[in-house]
Amino acid sequence: MADHLERCMRTLREARQHALEWSKDPTTKVGALIVDRDWRPVSQGYNGFPKGIEDTEERLNDREVKWKMTVHAEINALIFARQSIKGCRLITWPFLPCDRCIPCFINAGNKSNCSLFLRYETLTVFNN
Numbered sequence: 001m002a003d004h005l006e007r008c009m010r011t012l013r014e015a016r017q018h019a020l021e022w023s024k025d026p027t028t029k030v031g032a033l034i035v036d037r038d039w040r041p042v043s044q045g046y047n048g049f050p051k052g053i054e055d056t057e058e059r060l061n062d063r064e065v066k067w068k069m070t071v072h073a074e075i076n077a078l079i080f081a082r083q084s085i086k087g088c089r090l091i092t093w094p095f096l097p098c099d100r101c102i103p104c105f106i107n108a109g110n111k112s113n114c115s116l117f118l119r120y121e122t123l124t125v126f127n128n
């Protein structure tokens with residue numbers, strides 16, 4: 001169990017690092033990692049505009065425009081996965097996956113209940 005928790009924490013830190021390093025969103029940086037049953041990385045994503053859409057200050061600072069255009073971190077992780085995600089875990093930071101992303105993750109092949117949705121705060125409390 002301790003090893004499992006340690007791997008959860010490490011993956012969550014990697015999702016956080018990925019979000020902070022890559023997301024251009026000035027207020028909400030989100031990271032998602034997909035790992036297999038042995039915690040090996042399968043894919044990763046961050047929230048951002050679609051490929052080819054420039055990250056202009058005007059777009060990034062207009063919440064309505066930004067929300068309509070942004071591809072969620074979980075969806076980007078799914079799109080860039082180069083293998084089946086069946087049986088994989090989805091780790092997100094700092095939010096749980098939203099109700100738009102969870103059905104996509106399920107339809108992409110994960111129908112089991114071994115998906116793991118964690119929040120940093122939850123893990124911090126659990127770790128204490």
Ligand SMILES: [Zn+2]
Binds near residue numbers: 097098099101
């Ligand atoms: Zn989402």
